[in-house]
Amino acid sequence: MIAHLNGRLIEKTPTNIIVECAGVGYFVKISLNTFSKLGNDENIKIFTQLQVREDAHTLYGFYSIKEREMFNHLISVSGIGANTGILMLSALTSDEIASAIVGENVALIQSIKGIGAKTAQRVIIDLKDKVAKSDFATENIFTSNNTNQNDALTALLALGFDKKRAEKAITKVLTDEQTVEEIIKEALKVL
Numbered sequence: 001m002i003a004h005l006n007g008r009l010i011e012k013t014p015t016n017i018i019v020e021c022a023g024v025g026y027f028v029k030i031s032l033n034t035f036s037k038l039g040n041d042e043n044i045k046i047f048t049q050l051q052v053r054e055d056a057h058t059l060y061g062f063y064s065i066k067e068r069e070m071f072n073h074l075i076s077v078s079g080i081g082a083n084t085g086i087l088m089l090s091a092l093t094s095d096e097i098a099s100a101i102v103g104e105n106v107a108l109i110q111s112i113k114g115i116g117a118k119t120a121q122r123v124i125i126d127l128k129d130k131v132a133k134s135d136f137a138t139e140n141i142f143t144s145n146n147t148n149q150n151d152a153l154t155a156l157l158a159l160g161f162d163k164k165r166a167e168k169a170i171t172k173v174l175t176d177e178q179t180v181e182e183i184i185k186e187a188l189k190v191l
Helices: 034-039 066-077 082-091 093-104 106-110 117-133 147-158 163-173 180-190
Strands: 004-010 017-021 024-030 043-052 056-060
Touching: 004 024, 004 034, 004 056, 004 117, 024 034, 024 043, 024 093, 034 043, 034 082, 043 066, 056 066, 056 082, 066 082, 066 117, 082 093, 093 106, 106 117, 147 163, 147 180, 163 180
Parallel strands: 024 056
Antiparallel strands: 004 017, 004 043, 017 024, 043 056
16 A cells, blocks of 8 residues: 655655655545645645545545545445545545544535535434544534534524635634624624
């Protein structure tokens, strides 16, 4: 198996890169999160996972070992293939997926294109124990004991705001003992 590539970045698109190592160009499929973290550096190190099928040998690349670990967890779930795993890691970071799994947030996992309710539930059931034991950052301000923040975030998402922007806005306006309505009103002023 090819564990990583250390070489010159020849070509970069949002879905794949070509890395030249010792005169050989490797075509590597990547997630959007990896794409955004690569920047424009000419020399890169990318962690990889080789998927061997009857009709193809496909190399998947990740910016970090943690992202590759989450990819391997995801593809171990029945009904999730390598392309769906990359799609999930494009929609959410590995830490966000881990938080959703540990927090049993079916709606967040289901919000990813191509993931239905049954598959989202299967991901949570199959991976909850594995992810809880891993070193993913599953703690953030939106944990289960912060129901006001969760409710405010859900409301802002329903209004069509981007998840990351909504989280930042809530974090910025958050004070002790606010009602959900107060959090939403203040966050809307920032957004």
